[in-house]
Amino acid sequence: MSKALLNSNIKDDFAIFEKKILNKDLIYFDTAASAQKPKIVINEINDFYNNHYSNVSRGVHTLSVESTFKYEDSRKKVKDFINAKSDNEIIFTKSATESINLVAQTFCERYMKQGDEVILSIMEHHSNLVPWYFLREKYGVVLKFAMIDEEGKIDLDHFSSLINDKTKIASITHLSNVFGTTTNKEIVKICREKEIFIMLDGCQAAAHNKIDVQDLDCDFYVFSGHKTYGPSGIGVLYGKENILNDLPPYQGGGGMISEVTLDSVSFADLPAKYEAGTPPLVEAYGLGIAIDYMNSIGIENIMLHEQELSNYALKKMKELEFVEIYGNGNEKSSIISFNLNHIHAHEVASFLDVEGIALRAGHHCCQPLMRHLKVNATSRISFGVYNDIKEIEVFIEALNKCKDFFKK
């Protein structure tokens, strides 16, 4: 098999693969929803709680020092992971969703008034739609939606045509969670030329591609820990330092203040300014370990591995005349959405579950896109470091069985 593939014993790094699903080996094709966790992440989290745990950034005692160092060390790892300029540009949140809400609300408060415009796309995840809908309802902000092409990529000409004097910011997926297509970084150039801000939603991209926010030159970048082999409950917001300094605080609470009196408050410097309350410190630490894990394999190698799996699966699926694939391009970065003729995605998912195969069926939190594609739901397979070619063979075999089973 191709050299691009990772060694299949990588599964040993993950305890979950010792589990049988109805006596079958688990084939986990749902990494785009959430990645499985390497043992090292789980063990290190245990060790943190057992041996080092206390609150961060407040106490003077040894455990507080250890916790703070572990927490801040993770921030450095995240900074390096996406090549940010400074630790101050990395804000820990509870999820990518919270990161997007943070930007939407503080950005609107600082820079927008009624009638100002935001550009999204029709294929955004609900988490990059609904926070902006709130602004539309509350403040009369106008939302415009970029169209996509046949491949499932942002139509940059259409995107560009939506920008006018009232446009203030665009917020666009970096890698589609339905098509597996990557948004051309030209989009940032367009925003620079037209002098609007841009946020990229990197939830899918961060686990599969090398992210370089300085090269991308976006103003904000968000991703979640749980899709990058880290724990749930941790998200990241990257923002250019001068912009984050200019935006107002998001939530109020402990840790984000400089000084509080009974009638006034001044705020802490970055990144503390956006980290009100006790942060998800162990989760942040776990994300740092997950990043170490990915680096130990090599992001480049992960990319090649998943590309190889995607290419192979796409080729095999195209040979099946009863399979319809969404997005007609060949660029499927670890994600392939499809339907079997006349069989609902939920039937496919249940049938494959019995074969030990975990895949996603539904609207993928992209109902507007599903409407555009004129489907209610699709099935979706997505790959991670632990998948291999053999599993794709089993999957293709299962699709055939599924078609025969539901044959009228």
Added chain:
Amino acid sequence: MNDLLKDLYQEIILDHGQDPRNFGECENHNKSAKGHNPLCGDKVYVTLLVDQDDVIKDIKFSGEGCAISIASASLMTEKLKNKSLDEANKIFNDFTNLVKGSTDELRLLTEEDSLYALKGVEAFPMRVKCATMAWHTYKSATNE
């Protein structure tokens, strides 16, 4: 008593903490700044009289804080008085390197220096801010 603590609370620190020198405000000061440590709420106010040749003719501080922060402020005023701003800034860098445990070579401070007494802070990372609060306040007063 633990050695780390002995290092942290050397006699000179306890002395300056309880009986700070140059406490108050300089008469006719022409530079000043307020500083505080958001982690504990300690505050300091530093005033300076800097002459035309950029020499610190007088420097005083006032405020509330722990023994480390008060002693550090007190020792700072003793050290920086009659120094040029250029020398003072070098001492500032030396001192912050010293308490952070940085391996950078010190340029003006030596082990004989009274400020060296604060080296024990490096073993208590959460106290570095206590030791440097007055220094950063000095810095912002002279950077205005």
